[in-house]
Amino acid sequence: MSRETNKTLIEKGQNQGSDGVVDDSDLLQDLLVKTSRTFALAIPLLPDPTLREVTIAYLLFRIADTFEDASVLWEKPQQIGALEAFGDLLREPSVERARELSLEWQARPSSEHAGYLELLDRTPDVIAAFMDLNPGAQQVVAHHTIRTAEGMASVVERTGPDGVLRLESIPELQAYCYIVAGIVGEMLTDLFLLDRPSLEPIADYLRQRSVAFGEGLQLVNILKDSADDSVEGRNYLPYDIERQEVFDLARQDLEAATEYTLAIQRSGGPDGVVLFTGLPVALAWATLDKVEKEGPGAKIGRVEVFAIHSRLKRAVAAGRPAIRSRRPETSA
DSSP: OOHHHHHHHHHTTOEEOTTSOEEOHHHHHHHHHHHOSHHHHHGGGSOTTHHHHHHHHHHHHHHHHHHHTGGGTSOHHHHHHHHHHHHHHHHSOOHHHHHHHHHHHHHSOSOSOHHHHHHHHTHHHHHHHHHTSOHHHHHHHHHHHHHHHHHHHHHHHTSOTTSOEEOOSHHHHHHHHIIIIIHHHHHHHHHHHTTOGGGGGGHHHHHHHHHHHHHHHHHHHHHHHHHHHHHTTEEOSOTTSOHHHHHHHHHHHHHHHHHHHHHHHHTTOOHHHHHHHHHHHHHHHHHHHHHHHHOTTOOOOHHHHHHHHHHHHHHHHTTSOSSOOOOTTTOO
């Protein structure tokens, strides 16, 4: 670990062990809980070192997402500038540069969400943790996060002078979902495959479904949050498209995500990876059913989340399929 990295985390009050390695796991977990919902439940299920890699990747993606969502408080040039500077930071990571940018970003807050603002304040620590990833994981995380930041800048660029984003077709909706979620699916797949020979035979199978995995989760969120998003100037659902088309696409994607999870399980992948992939998919299926029945804003409660979580863990522990396909020809 570099002296610069140690200095940053020690100044923030992190612990340093006798071997000189700074333990920042509590800090990263705290930031995860404060900035996430579903993934704060799912990421801790992962085995090391994937747990740390995905935690850091999630926080980096969340930083970019905060800038993309800042249209209410920031003007377009500031959003694009922040996304470009963030991409440059990942190309040439530096804790000192992260400090400078963190101060710039906080001079005029981009969000009213306390967790997101704290994450921007802690950007130097997240970058320090990113710099300490093994080279393979660092390359994967940087590559995909930069792609997302660049894509988000293009999304901001196409918003109107009123800060409103309007998507006009299903292909445009899918292109947006790819930027903010499909790339995440590709990145996760690359991280899962690192140093796991047992998964190599299904690498192509997973990659073919990785974009749909992310897209499906994103579509469920868009359908659930469509009323609130519209008020805030984000019109992700095209006006001229029947909403049922989006529900059908989400179900198709979630089926691919189900196949993705079951393939990892059948190939002897770590239980933690199976649980991590299966939990958001199971929650998305339940949420989609509820939104289709009750309309935007409907969501599953904590009791149901806990029940789904517990059921998934029991199934994996017993060697049963983590989640079941809903294809008519295979459903029970």
